Amino acid sequence: MSADSTRASIRAVASLAGVSPSTVSRALNSPELVNAETRRRVLECAERLGYQPNRAAQSLVLGRTRNVGLIVPDIANPFFAPFIKGVEAYFRDTEYAVFLADTDEDTATEVRLAEAMVERVDGLILCAPRMSGTRLRAIAAKTTVVLANRTSRAAPSILQDFQPGMDQAVAHVHALGHRRCAYLSGPANSWSNRQRRRFLGAACAERGIELVDLGPYEPRFSDGFRAADEVLAAGVSAAFAYNDLVALGVLSRVTARGVPVPNEPGGRGLSIVGFDDIPMASMTNPPLTTVAIPVHAVSRAAAATMHSMLDPGVPKAPPLPPAAELATRLLIRGTTGPV
Numbered sequence: 001m002s003a004d005s006t007r008a009s010i011r012a013v014a015s016l017a018g019v020s021p022s023t024v025s026r027a028l029n030s031p032e033l034v035n036a037e038t039r040r041r042v043l044e045c046a047e048r049l050g051y052q053p054n055r056a057a058q059s060l061v062l063g064r065t066r067n068v069g070l071i072v073p074d075i076a077n078p079f080f081a082p083f084i085k086g087v088e089a090y091f092r093d094t095e096y097a098v099f100l101a102d103t104d105e106d107t108a109t110e111v112r113l114a115e116a117m118v119e120r121v122d123g124l125i126l127c128a129p130r131m132s133g134t135r136l137r138a139i140a141a142k143t144t145v146v147l148a149n150r151t152s153r154a155a156p157s158i159l160q161d162f163q164p165g166m167d168q169a170v171a172h173v174h175a176l177g178h179r180r181c182a183y184l185s186g187p188a189n190s191w192s193n194r195q196r197r198r199f200l201g202a203a204c205a206e207r208g209i210e211l212v213d214l215g216p217y218e219p220r221f222s223d224g225f226r227a228a229d230e231v232l233a234a235g236v237s238a239a240f241a242y243n244d245l246v247a248l249g250v251l252s253r254v255t256a257r258g259v260p261v262p263n264e265p266g267g268r269g270l271s272i273v274g275f276d277d278i279p280m281a282s283m284t285n286p287p288l289t290t291v292a293i294p295v296h297a298v299s300r301a302a303a304a305t306m307h308s309m310l311d312p313g314v315p316k317a318p319p320l321p322p323a324a325e326l327a328t329r330l331l332i333r334g335t336t337g338p339v
Contacts, residue, residue, distance in 0.1 A: 010051070017045040029064075068096050068306060069121040071113055073128055075102040077219065077245060078278040079295070083127055083148070086299025094307065096122075103130075105218060107189065111135050118142045123306050126150065130189045146306045148298055150191045156309075158301045158326075162192075163199045165291035165328025169240065169273050170203035172289075172330060177339035178209065178238040178271060184227050184250070185215030186242030193242055196275065200240055212236055217246055224249020228257075231270065237263060237339050238271040244281045244290055247274030251284060251335060261286060262337030271336040286334025297325040 014021040019038060027034045027042035034042075045051075070087055072080045088098050099121060103110035107130045114131070117124060123144035129136060133152060139145060140154035147157040173181060183200055186193035193216070204211040212234050217223035224246035231239050231250060241247035251261055251272055260269035274281060277292035 012049055013042065013046050013051050016049065017041050065120060065122050066095050066097065067099055067121040068303075068310075069099050069101065069114075069117040069124040071101045071103060071110065071117070071124065071126050071129070073103050073105050073110075073130065074219070075100070077243075078280065079243065079276045079293075080127065082295045083299040086296050087125060087303045090300055090303035090307070094311075096307070096310075105130075105187065107131055111139075114139045122310050125302050125306055126155075127302075128190065128192055130187060132189075144306065144309050146302050146309070148302045156305055158298050158305065160192075160293055160298055161327040162195045163328075165275075165293075165330055166196065166199035167203050168330035169289075169291055170200065170207060170209065172332060173238045173271060173273065173336060174207045174209060176238075176271065176337060179339075180210045180212065180236050182212045182214050182231050182234050182236040182239040184217055184224070184231070184239060184241045184246050185213060186217065186219050186246070188216045196242065215242070217242065219243045219245055221245045221249040221252075224251075225253045228253030232257070232259065236270075238273070238336070240273045240275075242275060244274035244276045244278045244288060247272050247288055247290070247335075248280070248284060251288065261335050263339055265338075269337075273336060277331055281331075282333065284335075289333045289336040290331055291328050292331050293328055294325055301326075 010021050010024050014024045017024065019042065023034065023038065024042050027039045028046070031039050068091060070084065072084065074080065075084070084100060091098050099117065101113045101117060103113060110129060111131050114124060114126070118139065121143065123146065124139065125146050125148065128149040129147065136152050137154040145155035147155050149160060151157045151159065181204065183197060185197060201211055214227060214230050214234065217227050219242055224241060227246065228250045232254065239250060241250060254270055255261055262271045263269035272288065274288045274290035277290045281288040281290050
């Protein structure tokens with residue numbers, strides 16, 4: 001028998017192993033139903049013959065696709081790249097393939113893609129979904145769902161802890177003498193935006209800082225560039241941006257207008273704080289002060305949770321990262337300075 005995987009069949013494996021084709025199928029797809037010695041023999045014979053199961057046939061027989069869907073708001077946003085890589089890296093050593101979809105920050109597109117992928121995958125990982133709670137529950141009723149940066153009773157959620165980073169950011173600007181600051185809000189239907197504003201507002205109130213709300217803005221460089229004029233008109237000495245792309249847009253526009261970043265002695269200028277710590281945050285001039293997010297820990301926890309829900313061979317409750325690994329933290333760079 002040739003070892004060419006395109007010619008090796010399940011019957012050939014069964015014949016060599018001395019078992020029935022149905023036993024081979026169980027050994028490969030439902031190992032808990034086959035004793036250890038039989039499974040070992042089947043695997044050895046399958047490897048010897050170069051046999052690889054037909055995924056399409058498996059999905060018809062087992063009702064499983066061995067595919068996981070991953071939906072993100074915007075693959076052009078550098079924040080989501082490490083999340084995508086983290087999920088794919090986790091599943092690389094499993095039997096699952098990851099299908100990626102991009103909503104381009106559009107809620108209707110997000111719903112349409114989720115409903116289309118339900119029929120083609122065993123489960124969906126939704127990263128920062130914008131859809132309504134009703135829509136989310138409807139999707140979760142049709143397939144296994146894991147959420148990242150969104151809460152719902154319909155599905156398990158992997159959440160970043162925004163409070164430490166926001167507290168550190170506000171304490172930092174307060175120590176520099178800032179008493180009137182702006183928050184450049186992200187999408188109104190974003191759970192992350194609401195959480196960031198909540199903890200930012202509480203930290204500012206605790207320290208006697210007046211917080212001016214501006215926006216909402218799309219989480220893009222162009223929106224930050226557009227928002228910069230509103231920031232300067234608001235008469236603030238520092239600005240907190242929903243994410244780094246917005247912060248970098250503000251930085252570009254205000255420096256083009258000749259406004260110093262950070263502030264000069266005497267009060268002229270602006271301090272800027274971003275959120276996410278995307279790679280280019282440290283590459284600007286000056287480099288961006290930002291609140292860093294533990295993207296790798298969140299993505300791996302989301303993937304592990306999905307795997308445990310789909311595969312009976314994986315513990316049903318894999319240990320999540322310690323709380324400290326999901327906490328945000330401030331990175332002080334060059335865009336913040338004394339009033």
